[in-house]
Amino acid sequence: xxxxxxxxxxxxxxxxxxxxxxxxxxxxxFCTATCPSFITVGDEDDSPRGxxxxxxEMLESGSAASAPVAFHLDxxxxxxxxxxxxxxxxxxxxxxxxxxxxxxxTFRRPWHDRxxxxxxxxxxxxxxxxxxxxxxxxxxxxxxxxxxxRGVLFARMRAMLALAASERVVAQGVGDVTAQTVHPAxxxxxxxxxxxAGCAQRVLDPGIHAATIRLLNRMGVEVVIPQAAGCCGALxxxxxxxxxxxxxxxxTIRAMTDALDEETDAIIINVSGCGTVVKDYGFALRGExxxxxxxxxxxxxxxxxxxxxxxxIGYQRTRPESGLTIAYHxxxxxxxxxxxxxxxxxxxxxxxxxVVEPRDAHLCCGSAGTYNILQPEIASSLRARKLDTxxxxxxxxxxxxxxxxxxxxxxxxxxxIHTVELLDWMAGGPCPAGxxx
Amino acid sequence: xxxxxxxxPATLARRDALVAGLRKILPAAxxxxxxxxxxxxxxxxxxxxxxxxxxxxxxxETTEQVAAxxxxxxxxxxxxxxxxxxxxxxxxxxxxxxxxxIGMMRMNRILQIDYADRYAVVQAGVTxxxxxxxxxxxxxxxxxxxxxQLACMIGGNIGMNSxxxxxxxxxxxxxxxxxxxxxxxxxxxxxLGGTHLDAAGYDWLGIIIGSEGQLGIVTxxxxxxxxxxxxxxxxxxxxxxxxxxxxxxxxxxxxxxxPVALEFMDRPAIHACEAFAHAGYPLDAEAMLIIxxxxxxxxxTAMLERIKEICSAFAPTSLKxxxxxxxxxxxxxxxxxxxxxxxxxxPDYLCMDGTxxxxxxxxxLARIEALSAEYGLKVANIxxxxxxxxxxxxxxxxxxxxxxxxxxxxxxxILRLCVEVGGxxxxxxxxxxxxxxxxxxxxxxxxxxxxxxxxxxxxxxWLLNTAKVFPLxxxxxxxxxxxxx
Numbered sequence: 001x002x003x004x005x006x007x008x009x010x011x012x013x014x015x016x017x018x019x020x021x022x023x024x025x026x027x028x029x030f031c032t033a034t035c036p037s038f039i040t041v042g043d044e045d046d047s048p049r050g051x052x053x054x055x056x057e058m059l060e061s062g063s064a065a066s067a068p069v070a071f072h073l074d075x076x077x078x079x080x081x082x083x084x085x086x087x088x089x090x091x092x093x094x095x096x097x098x099x100x101x102x103x104x105x106t107f108r109r110p111w112h113d114r115x116x117x118x119x120x121x122x123x124x125x126x127x128x129x130x131x132x133x134x135x136x137x138x139x140x141x142x143x144x145x146x147x148x149x150r151g152v153l154f155a156r157m158r159a160m161l162a163l164a165a166s167e168r169v170v171a172q173g174v175g176d177v178t179a180q181t182v183h184p185a186x187x188x189x190x191x192x193x194x195x196x197a198g199c200a201q202r203v204l205d206p207g208i209h210a211a212t213i214r215l216l217n218r219m220g221v222e223v224v225i226p227q228a229a230g231c232c233g234a235l236x237x238x239x240x241x242x243x244x245x246x247x248x249x250x251x252t253i254r255a256m257t258d259a260l261d262e263e264t265d266a267i268i269i270n271v272s273g274c275g276t277v278v279k280d281y282g283f284a285l286r287g288e289x290x291x292x293x294x295x296x297x298x299x300x301x302x303x304x305x306x307x308x309x310x311x312x313i314g315y316q317r318t319r320p321e322s323g324l325t326i327a328y329h330x331x332x333x334x335x336x337x338x339x340x341x342x343x344x345x346x347x348x349x350x351x352x353x354x355v356v357e358p359r360d361a362h363l364c365c366g367s368a369g370t371y372n373i374l375q376p377e378i379a380s381s382l383r384a385r386k387l388d389t390x391x392x393x394x395x396x397x398x399x400x401x402x403x404x405x406x407x408x409x410x411x412x413x414x415x416x417i418h419t420v421e422l423l424d425w426m427a428g429g430p431c432p433a434g435x436x437x
Numbered sequence: 438x439x440x441x442x443x444x445x446p447a448t449l450a451r452r453d454a455l456v457a458g459l460r461k462i463l464p465a466a467x468x469x470x471x472x473x474x475x476x477x478x479x480x481x482x483x484x485x486x487x488x489x490x491x492x493x494x495x496x497x498e499t500t501e502q503v504a505a506x507x508x509x510x511x512x513x514x515x516x517x518x519x520x521x522x523x524x525x526x527x528x529x530x531x532x533x534x535x536x537x538x539i540g541m542m543r544m545n546r547i548l549q550i551d552y553a554d555r556y557a558v559v560q561a562g563v564t565x566x567x568x569x570x571x572x573x574x575x576x577x578x579x580x581x582x583x584x585x586q587l588a589c590m591i592g593g594n595i596g597m598n599s600x601x602x603x604x605x606x607x608x609x610x611x612x613x614x615x616x617x618x619x620x621x622x623x624x625x626x627x628x629l630g631g632t633h634l635d636a637a638g639y640d641w642l643g644i645i646i647g648s649e650g651q652l653g654i655v656t657x658x659x660x661x662x663x664x665x666x667x668x669x670x671x672x673x674x675x676x677x678x679x680x681x682x683x684x685x686x687x688x689x690x691x692x693x694x695x696p697v698a699l700e701f702m703d704r705p706a707i708h709a710c711e712a713f714a715h716a717g718y719p720l721d722a723e724a725m726l727i728i729x730x731x732x733x734x735x736x737x738t739a740m741l742e743r744i745k746e747i748c749s750a751f752a753p754t755s756l757k758x759x760x761x762x763x764x765x766x767x768x769x770x771x772x773x774x775x776x777x778x779x780x781x782x783x784p785d786y787l788c789m790d791g792t793x794x795x796x797x798x799x800x801x802l803a804r805i806e807a808l809s810a811e812y813g814l815k816v817a818n819i820x821x822x823x824x825x826x827x828x829x830x831x832x833x834x835x836x837x838x839x840x841x842x843x844x845x846x847x848x849x850x851i852l853r854l855c856v857e858v859g860g861x862x863x864x865x866x867x868x869x870x871x872x873x874x875x876x877x878x879x880x881x882x883x884x885x886x887x888x889x890x891x892x893x894x895x896x897x898x899w900l901l902n903t904a905k906v907f908p909l910x911x912x913x914x915x916x917x918x919x920x921x922x
Contacts, residue, residue, distance in 0.1 A: 001485050002785065002835035023836070026780040027485045029524040033564055033588035042496060042543035042562070043467060044523060050478035057477050068474040085587070087713045088780025 001025045004060050013287070015059065018098055022056050025049070025090045031082035036364045037075050040381050045072045048082035048092055055099040064106035065099075073099055075375055077368040078238055079332035080276075084339075084362065093337070094283065097237065104240030112153045117239055120370050125231030125248060130203045137164030159376035168410035171207030171433040178202055183213045183223040190220035191265045191313060194256055194302075196278065199231040201271050201403040207433060208403065211424035212270050212306055218428060219313060223268075228255035232269075234277040237284065238369050246288055249281060249296070257295045266304040270420055272402040273369060276337030278303040305334060306420050307343040307401060317426045321352035324435075326422065327395035328355050329386070329409065331402035332364045344401055344419045351426040358389035367408035379408075387412045397422070397435060438842065439870050441489060442904050444535035445917075448492065448515055455513060456493050459537065462505045463495055470494040479538055482523040482530040483585075486787070486841055487870055491518065491532030498543045500618060500626055500656040507654065508624025510537055516900045517622075519650040521562065521590030526776070526788045527869025529597060529649055533904060541592050544656060547571050556615055556632050558659050561592025565599070568660060577662045580607035583865065584773045595655050598647030600865035602698040602729075602772065605823035607663070609865065611646040618657035619645060622896045632659055644891065649867050650902040652895040666731035669697065671765045672741055674748045675722030675755040679703050679806065679818065682724035683798035685751040686822040689728070690795050692747060694740065699823030700727040700772055706817040706830075709778040714771030717764070719755050726822065727772055729765075775819045776830065783815070783832035787844050787871075791855030792864035795825045804854055805829055812847040814840070826864035827855065853878055868906045876908055889913060 003022050009015050031048040032038045038047035045054065045068075054069050065073075073096065082092050109117070123129045137160070144161050148154045177183075178197040185191075195212065202209055213223045233249035236242075256267060269275040277284070282297035304312075326348055334340045348355045366372055366382030387409060390398055397415045399422055400406055406416040415434030425431050448455070456471045463469050470476055471493045481488045492515070497503045510517050516536035523530050532538050544560035550572060551557070557579070559568055565586040568579040582601035583589055589599070595617065600609040607613065616630030629641040636642065645652060676682040682701060689699060702710065703724050711718040719725060726748075730740040745756060759765045771778070779786050793801050802818065809816045820828040831847050833840040852862050852875055862872050862879050876885065889907060892899065899916035 023784040024780050026777055026784075026786065027481065028483055028585065028777040028780075029522055029588045030585065030774070030777055031588075032522060033566075038542075039545075041467075042540075042545065043470075044478045044540070044542075045470070045475050049523075053478040054474070057474070066474050068472055072475075087774030087777030089713065090780070 001027050001056075003056065009062060014098060018055075018059055018095060021091045021095045022052065024088050025052055026088050028087065030085050030087060034081045034085045034362055036077060036079060036081065036366070036382050037378055039363070040378050041075070046075050048076075051076055052090070052092070052095065055095060058099065058102065065103040067107070070103045070107045070109065073103055075378060077332070077364050077366070077371050079364040079368060080336035081332060081362050081364065084336045093280070097284070100238065100240030101242045102240070104242070116156060116374070120373065121236050121239060121241060121244060124235050124370070125199045127199055127203050127230075130200060134164050134203065137161055141165045155376045156373055159373050159379070163372065163407060166407050166410050168205070168407060168416060169434045170205040171210065174206040174210045176202065176206060177210045177213055178225050181225055181227055183217055183225070185220045185222040186217050187220055189222055192222045192224065192261070192263045193265055193309065194259055194267045195223050195225050196229060196232060196252070196256075196267060196269045196274060197225050198271055198274055204403055204407060205418070208270060208418045208421060211418070211421040211429055211432075212268070214429050215310075215420060215424040215427055216268070219315070221313070224259055226255040226259040232274040232278050234274050235369060237277055246285065249285060250288070250292055253281060253285075253292065253295050253299050256299050260302075264302070266309050267299060267302045268306050268309055269303055270306040270401065270418070272305055272331045272334035272338065273404055275303060275305050276333040279338060305338060305340055305343070305401065307347055308340055310347055310423065311343045315347050315350055315423060315427070317351050318428050319352075319426050322426065324353055324396040325394070326353040326355055327390050327393045327398045327414075328357055329365065329390065329398050329400040329405055330357075330361050331400050331405045332368070334401050335362070344399070347423055348399060348419060351423050353422065356393045356395060358386070358393060360385075360389060365405050365408050367402070367404035369404060372408055383408055390414065438845065439487070439873055440909070441533060441870070442909060444533065448535040451513070452492060455515060455537075458509055458513070459493060459495055459506065462509060463497060463502060468496050470496070479520070479523075479540070480532060482520070482525045482528060484526055484528040484531070484869070484871055485785070486835065486845075487528045487531050489532050489534055491536050491538045492534065494538040494540055496540045496543050500620060503539065503620045503654055503656050504624040504626050506537070506539060507620055507622050511622050511624065511898070511900060514898065514900070516903055518902055519592070519596070519654050521593035522564065522585075522588045524585045524589045525593065525597070525867065525869055526790070527597070527863070527866045527871040529593070529867050529869040529902075529905065531870050531905070539654060541590060541656075548657065550662075551632070552577065554632060555662050555664075556659050557662050558657060559591055561595075561656050561658065562590050565589050565591055565594055568662070572662050573665070576665050578665050579660055579662055580604070580613050581610050584776060586773070591658050591660070592655050595646050595658060596648065596650045597865065597867035600821065600824075600826060602700055602821055605699055605821065606695055606697045611643065613661045614642060614646060614658060615661055616659035617642065617645060617655045619653040619655050621653045622898070622900055630659065647867070649869065649906050651892050651906060652901065654901075667733050668737065669729055669731040669765065670737045670741065671727055671729045671759045671768045672744065673719065673755070673757045673768065674726045674728060674753050675719035676724045676726075676751060677722070677754055679724045679802040680799040681751050682726055683802050683822070685726065685748055686798055687795045688747050688750070689744060690823060692743070694743060696728050696740070696744065696823065697731050698727065698729040699821070701725070701818065701820050701822035702727070702772070702775070703818040705782060705815065706775055706779070706819045709782050709817065710771035710775050712781055713774050713778040714767055716767035716771040717757070718771060719757075722754050727768055772819070779817055779830050779832065782817075783834070785835040785841075786830045786832050787848050788866070789827060789829045789831070789848050789851050790863045790866040791827045791852050791860055793825045793827060793855050793858050793860035795822070797858040797860075798822065798825065801827070801854060801858060805851060808847060808850055812843055814844055814847055821864070824864070825860065849875060870905050873905055874908050876906070882911070886911070
C-alpha cells in the first residue's frame with residue numbers, strides 16, 4: 001500500500017518500521033473476516049484493515065491522535081487473529097503497539113478513562129496491591145445493584161466487580177509457592193529452567209504455579225524463580241504506557257539475566273499473554289540502550305510456553321485414563337501471538353483426555369488483558385459467543401493456557417482449568433480444584 | 438488514471454442536513470458515520486490506487502432500513518454506493534465525494550437453511566465462506582469460491598457475478614443463486630426468483646447478477662447449496678515454462694475431462710504463496726498447475742491417472758498428489774491467499790481479470806511476458822486456467838512516481854489482448870471503475886446504449902454506483918453527472 005511519509009519523518013527509526021509494515025499491507029481485507037471486533041461491531045473502522053488505515057493517516061499527518069482514532073484502536077483486542085490470517089505477513093502487532101504508545105503520549109483521554117487506566121496500571125502488576133483490591137471488591141460486591149445501568153464508566157465498574165468476584169474454583173491453601181527461589185528436581189536433574197512468577201495469576205490462582213513446579217520437578221527439572229522478576233509489563237505495554245513498560249520489563253529482564261547460568265534450558269511462562277510479550281522483548285526494547293536491549297533479546301530467545309517445553313522434554317502420564325472430555329480453548333496469545341496450536345492439545349491427549357475444540361476456535365473470548373474491563377460491551381458479547389460454542393461440546397472442563405481466558409470463561413457451569421494442572425494431575429499431582437466440585 | 442466526476446456542489450452544500458436525515462433513519466449511535474477521521478478507511482477497497490472520501494457511510498441492519506435510506510437518497514437526489522466487505526479488485530466499492538456509502542456488513546445473518554430442497558436464505562453481508570461453514574457439518578456447500586471467499590460478502594458476489602477456482606465444474610454465482618430480495622432506488626422491496634431453478638418471465642436474476650450494484654441493492658439472497666462430494670484430492674504438476682504449462686491446460690480441457698479445479702501459478706506466485714502457506718509447492722518450477730478432482734476414491738484415482746498421463750506428455754518437472762486433507766488444505770491455502778501473498782514480494786499490485794479461450798493460453802502468456810519486459814514491471818500469473826480466466830498481477834511501487842500509471846497502461850494492454858484473442862475484459866471481478874473506460878474495446882456504442890437503457894429503467898437518475906461500468910460520455914441527460922474532473 002502506498003504511504004506518504006516525508007524524508008524527515010523517515011529519519012525516525014520507529015516511523016521507518018511503521019512505514020515498512022504499512023507498505024506490506026495490500027488492503028485485501030482478509031483480516032476483517034477473522035477479527036472479533038469487526039464481526040461483533042460490523043464497521044470497517046473496527047477491523048484490522050480499517051485500523052491500519054487509521055494508524056497510517058495518524059502517523060503520516062504527524063499530529064496528535066484524535067478521539068475517534070483512540071476510540072477505534074482501544075476497541076482492538078490485540079488478539080492478533082489478523083496476523084494468522086494475513087497472507088502478506090503484515091506485522092500488525094508492532095504497528096498497533098507503536099500506535100498505542102502514540103495515542104497515550106499525544107491524546108488526553110476523558111478524566112474517568114485516564115483514572116481507570118491509571119488504577120489498573122497501579123494495581124494489577126503488583127500482587128500485594130491486587131490482593132488488597134480483590135478483598136475490597138469482595139466487600140463492594142453486594143452493592144453492585146446500586147451502580148447505574150447506563151454509561152461507559154458504570155459498565156466498566158460492573159465488569160471489574162464481576163471479575164473480582166469470579167466464581168471460579170481455585171486451589172485453596174496453596175500459599176505463595178513463588179516465595180521460594182529454588183525448587184530442586186526430583187531424582188537426577190535433567191534440566192534447569194527459570195519460571196516467570198508474574199503478577200495477577202499468582203494472586204488469582206496460585207495453584208497454577210504450584211502445578212507447574214510440581215510437574216517439572218517430578219520430571220527432573222529444577223525450577224528457579226528469580227524473586228525480583230515480577231510483572232512482565234504486558235499490561236502497561238498494551239495501554240501504550242511505554243515508560244512504565246520499560247521499567248517493569250527492565251526489572252524482570254535484569255532479574256532473569258542474573259539468574260541465568262549455562263545450564264538454563266529455558267525461561268518458562270505459563271501465562272500465554274505474558275509469553276507473547278516476553279518473546280517480543282528483543283524488539284520492544286531495542287531502543288532502550290545496548291545493555292538492556294541485548295539482555296532483552298537474550299531473554300526473548302530463551303522464553304518458552306510451558307506446553308512447548310513439556311512437549312520437548314517428553315511428558316508422560318502415570319495415572320489411568322480419567323475418561324474426561326476436555327474442551328481446549330486456544331488462547332489468542334498462544335495460537336496467534338506465539339503460533340503454538342498443537343502442543344497443548346497433543347499433551348492433553350497424551351494425558352489421556354478426550355480433546356475437543358469449539359467452532360470458530362480462532363476467535364477471542366473477550367478477555368484480552370484488561371479489555372474485558374475497558375470494553376465490557378464487546379467483551380461480554382465475545383464471551384457469550386465463545387461459551388455457546390464451548391458448551392455445545394458438553395465438556396467436563398475447559399482447558400486453556402492463559403489465566404485471563406480462564407477467568408473470563410468461568411461462571412458458566414463448566415470448570416475452567418489451566419492445561420498444566422490437568423497434566424500435573426495425570427502425572428501424579430492432585431486433582432485440580434475445579435474438577436473436584 | 439480513470440477520472441471520477443466532479444461532485445455535485447449542491448449535495449456537498451447540504452451535507453449536514455443530509456447526515457441529520459440519515460440519522461433519523463438509523464438512530465443507533467454508530468449507524469451513520471460522518472466524522473472525516475472515521476470516514477477515511479472507507480475511501481477505498483481492494484483497489485487502493487483509487488481513493489475518494491464519501492459524504493457519509495451508513496450501516497443499516499434491516500432491509501427496511503436500506504429501503505428507507507434509498508428512498509431518502511432518491512428524494513434528495515444523492516448518489517449511493519453499496520459496499521460489502523470492500524474486497525473489490527476493480528474498485529466496485531469506490532465512493533464518490535457526493536455519495537452515501539451503504540455498508541452491508543451488519544446484515545450478516547443466515548435466515549434459513551432447507552436441506553430437503555437444498556437452498557439457504559442469507560443476508561447480503563454474510564461472507565461467501567460463511568455460507569459453506571453453516572452447512573458443511575451436514576455435508577453441504579455453496580459452490581462459487583472466489584479467492585477472497587473468507588472475507589468477501591455474498592451481496593458483493595451478486596454484484597460482480599463472482600467465480601472462483603471451483604466454478605470450472607459448478608459454474609459462477611449466476612448459476613448458484615435462486616432468488617434475491619432487491620431494494621430499488623425508490624425504496625420499494627421486491628423479490629425476484631424463488632427457491633427453485635428458473636423463474637417465470639424474463640430472467641430477472643440474469644440481469645441483477647453482475648449488475649455491480651447499479652440496479653438496486655440486494656439485501657437477501659436464496660442460494661443453492663449442494664451435497665459435498667465423497668472426497669477430493671489435489672495434485673501439483675510442475676513445468677519448465679509458462680507456455681508448456683499453458684499447453685498442458687489446453688490438453689487437459691481438450692480431452693474432455695472436467696476437474697473440479699484447474700489453477701495456474703508461475704514462478705513468482707509459487708514462491709510468494711509458499712512463503713505464506715508452506716504447502717510444499719515446487720520452488721524450482723517455472724509454472725505449476727493445481728488440479729483437483731472429486732468423487733469416490735476409485736473415481737479420484739481413475740481421473741488422476743488420466744490427468745497424469747496427459748501431463749507426462751509435457752515433460753513435467755514434478756508431479757505430486759496430496760496424500761491427505763491437511764496437504765490439500767495447505768495447497769488451497771496458498772492459492773486462495775495468493776493475491777495477498779504478493780504483498781511479500783511487492784508493495785503494490787494491480788490484479789487483472791481477463792478471460793480468454795484456453796487454446797490461446799500459451800500465446801497470451803508469451804505476450805504478457807513480452808509486455809512485462811517492455812514496461813519494465815514484473816508480473817505474477819495466478820489464474821483459473823481451466824476456464825481461461827487470467828489474473829496477471831502487475832507488481833509496482835506506488836511510492837515511485839509514475840509507476841502506477843505505467844502499471845495501468847500495462848494492464849490495459851493485457852485486457853485489450855484478451856479481447857483481441859476472442860475473450861473478455863472481466864471474468865469475475867467486474868468492471869468497476871478499473872475497466873470502465875475499456876468497455877468500448879469490448880462493446881459497440883449500440884450495445885452500450887442498450888445496457889445504459891437497462892440501467893435507466895431501474896435507476897432513471899443514475900444514483901446507484903454511478904461513474905462505474907459505463908464510460909462517462911454519452912450518459913443519459915437525467916444522470917446529470919457533471920463532467921469529469
